[in-house]
Amino acid sequence: MSQVLECLYHQRWSQLDGLGALIITPTRELAYQIFQVLQKIGFKHDFSAGLVIGGKFIRDETKRINNTNIVICTPGRLLQHMDETFNFSADNLQILVLDEADRILDLGFQDTMNAIISNLPENRQTLLFSATQTKSVKDLARLSLKDPMYVSVHENAAHSTPTQLAQSYLVCELHQKLDLLWSFIKNHLKSKIMVFLSSCKQVKYVYEAFRKLRPGNSVIALHGGMNQLKRVDAYNMFCRKQHAVLLATDIAARGLDFPAVHWVVQLDCPEDANTYIHRVGRTARYETGGEALLILLPSEEAAMIQLLEEKKIPIQNIKVNPKRWQSIKGKLESCCAADVHFKEMAQRAFVAYLKAVFLMSDKKVFKVHALDTEQFASSLGLAFPPRVRFLQKDKKRLEAKQVAKDASLMQNVDSESKSNSNESDFSERNKLLQIDQFENSQNNEDSDRESGSDNESDNESDNESDDDGSETCPSNQKDIEKDNSPNQVTKSEKHLEKKRNPTGSTEAAKEVLQFQVEDDDDDGDSLFQVKKRIDPVISDEDEKECAVTLEKAKKAKAVTKAAVARKIHKKNLKVNTKILFNEEGEVIQDPLRTRQTVLPEEEACDGGINIDVAKKVMQQEDKVDKQMFRERIKKQHKEERMKSKAARRAEDARRKGLEVEDEEPVAHLPSGDEDAAIDLLPDPDLIYGRKDTGTSSEDGENSSEEDEPINKRARVSVSNEDSAGSESEDGDEEEDESEDENDGLTLEDNEELALKLLQS
Numbered sequence: 001m002s003q004v005l006e007c008l009y010h011q012r013w014s015q016l017d018g019l020g021a022l023i024i025t026p027t028r029e030l031a032y033q034i035f036q037v038l039q040k041i042g043f044k045h046d047f048s049a050g051l052v053i054g055g056k057f058i059r060d061e062t063k064r065i066n067n068t069n070i071v072i073c074t075p076g077r078l079l080q081h082m083d084e085t086f087n088f089s090a091d092n093l094q095i096l097v098l099d100e101a102d103r104i105l106d107l108g109f110q111d112t113m114n115a116i117i118s119n120l121p122e123n124r125q126t127l128l129f130s131a132t133q134t135k136s137v138k139d140l141a142r143l144s145l146k147d148p149m150y151v152s153v154h155e156n157a158a159h160s161t162p163t164q165l166a167q168s169y170l171v172c173e174l175h176q177k178l179d180l181l182w183s184f185i186k187n188h189l190k191s192k193i194m195v196f197l198s199s200c201k202q203v204k205y206v207y208e209a210f211r212k213l214r215p216g217n218s219v220i221a222l223h224g225g226m227n228q229l230k231r232v233d234a235y236n237m238f239c240r241k242q243h244a245v246l247l248a249t250d251i252a253a254r255g256l257d258f259p260a261v262h263w264v265v266q267l268d269c270p271e272d273a274n275t276y277i278h279r280v281g282r283t284a285r286y287e288t289g290g291e292a293l294l295i296l297l298p299s300e301e302a303a304m305i306q307l308l309e310e311k312k313i314p315i316q317n318i319k320v321n322p323k324r325w326q327s328i329k330g331k332l333e334s335c336c337a338a339d340v341h342f343k344e345m346a347q348r349a350f351v352a353y354l355k356a357v358f359l360m361s362d363k364k365v366f367k368v369h370a371l372d373t374e375q376f377a378s379s380l381g382l383a384f385p386p387r388v389r390f391l392q393k394d395k396k397r398l399e400a401k402q403v404a405k406d407a408s409l410m411q412n413v414d415s416e417s418k419s420n421s422n423e424s425d426f427s428e429r430n431k432l433l434q435i436d437q438f439e440n441s442q443n444n445e446d447s448d449r450e451s452g453s454d455n456e457s458d459n460e461s462d463n464e465s466d467d468d469g470s471e472t473c474p475s476n477q478k479d480i481e482k483d484n485s486p487n488q489v490t491k492s493e494k495h496l497e498k499k500r501n502p503t504g505s506t507e508a509a510k511e512v513l514q515f516q517v518e519d520d521d522d523d524g525d526s527l528f529q530v531k532k533r534i535d536p537v538i539s540d541e542d543e544k545e546c547a548v549t550l551e552k553a554k555k556a557k558a559v560t561k562a563a564v565a566r567k568i569h570k571k572n573l574k575v576n577t578k579i580l581f582n583e584e585g586e587v588i589q590d591p592l593r594t595r596q597t598v599l600p601e602e603e604a605c606d607g608g609i610n611i612d613v614a615k616k617v618m619q620q621e622d623k624v625d626k627q628m629f630r631e632r633i634k635k636q637h638k639e640e641r642m643k644s645k646a647a648r649r650a651e652d653a654r655r656k657g658l659e660v661e662d663e664e665p666v667a668h669l670p671s672g673d674e675d676a677a678i679d680l681l682p683d684p685d686l687i688y689g690r691k692d693t694g695t696s697s698e699d700g701e702n703s704s705e706e707d708e709p710i711n712k713r714a715r716v717s718v719s720n721e722d723s724a725g726s727e728s729e730d731g732d733e734e735e736d737e738s739e740d741e742n743d744g745l746t747l748e749d750n751e752e753l754a755l756k757l758l759q760s
């Protein structure tokens, strides 16, 4: 860090010069820690510095990154800025620092780092730091280093780890690991302990389990599946605590400088000796002391210890004091029974561990088929081991290999035993059993030599390692059980069965409760999650039926209206129609639903739809609709009028008897009001129309449209009358009465009456 500050200071670097130093780290925590150190030691400088890591708001960074002199970052986020941030330039870069350089340059970051390096100027100083530095020429070439200088602290030292670090290992079975950890924590309550596990899901589960069981020391979790704020919180909390337990994945293995860590416990075996060195490096830092404990499985011990010795790591074997042993298996079982989420976490942890072991490249150390999965599941509190598909597939692959070997051997045996053709099935079966046993013992020897051995072969290796190692392993009993277990017989029977029926159904399909494994994106470290699935026990017939139904369901397409219409049209099907009947049983024709227009062009269309003709038909139909609508409204109005007229007449008759006052319209005329008088004159149109409409209305026929202006005019006159002070009711009466009057007058009478009125 001081080198970076010094370099820029000597060059009189200013904010206007842009990016001068770039520090890249593999984890966010490490970047955060370096940033904190930079703040401490560089606060008197004028340089601007920025922490550019994932899990933060990129918009804030985008605004500032162009004016930042020292950027501390993780590779992914830096590349994102290089790709997306306008004007981001590293052209003036003076110094590039790769912390934990071997990790940064390994396969996981290869593409990202290549892209980043291609954006950097070649003339720069490059500093690589790591406790396990890469000397790979290929890696150095990628960085375009000229005359690189290698500086090492431990190059000629007797050991590659600090002398003040006490290192030990103990061997225990997989199903005893959690009890061991619990016992260890309970016996070191005043210590600051870091515990390394191989996957996020294991960290999650163990954290949750210990949170429930309360060991008496603070338990903190740190893994890649947590959001950034929680990660920073966990980091800071563990830094502050005098004694606590940090459960972590390898994101905490490198570079992090937690103060005064007493113990580093590696509950799961590190992937290689380098990872071991980085993990134990979290304790015994600078001049302080510390202790490291490595937990190994019997199947891991020999190969791992050999790797550590090759790396000059002094480590001694220790044994557990059985008096201090505490088991939490029962408690975990009850937690799983009480809390389904906890149980699911246990299932995920189970699968994640197996996956981690399965994916390890060093098959001499990591033998996934050597693991006793049933006991492991039970130690996590699970009643049944979840189904792990990748393991099953791998087992099947190995079994198929085995069967092929058996078959070839059987052929030889058959040819030899042709002379004894009268042998019974029973003796043949016995022979097969013997051959099987012979084969197994052969394979055991082979698989001990090979990496990724078969599970059947691991009993012996277990025995060997038990002899070497832990007191806690009840291996003898287990082996006896295994020897007498139905598995051996089942396997030879399976061979026989397979010989008879090579395509026979799998036993796995008939398990009652199984789980399937799927990809999981939310976790950085592990890729799989457990999904609960219940496979009912089904007969072959049911299975066939199911298969047929599924096949049909797959073939069936979604039915659309258009598809139905096409089908109807193709098959000339007649669609159902709705017919209404009245009480007499006659069909009620609904004119709105029947089409009125038939065009000759339409008949010429032979199937299909002619758009132009259809338009014409629609226009015609539209006219018909309008006409029908008008008629319906008129009819309604007329009915209303007739009703109100009848009501008024009845009222009038009640008041005045049957007398009709002829002079009434004139009597209501206001004197001197010419316009009003003219308005009140009988309209010839009205009179003529009245004659027609009057009769027609009497006949119950619809009145014509021309009635409307007449009525309007009559209404206007009434309103004028109203404005002159007369009662509206009377006006209405006048209109109606005049109508009645006019009905009895001839044209000549009306004309005469009009002239008289004009003269007056």
Ligand SMILES: Nc1ncnc2c1ncn2[C@@H]1O[C@H](COP(=O)(O)OP(=O)(O)OP(=O)(O)O)[C@@H](O)[C@H]1O
Pocket (backbone or CB within 6 Å): 130, 131, 254, 255, 256, 257, 281, 282, 285, 286
């Ligand atoms: N000269 C020094 N004086 C006092 N303390 C120092 C000195 N150098 C380093 N330290 C302390 O030693 C500890 C480890 O230092 P640092 O983190 O730089 O080591 P490292 O080699 O980078 O470790 P790692 O390989 O884990 O990243 C830190 O707590 C740091 O403060």
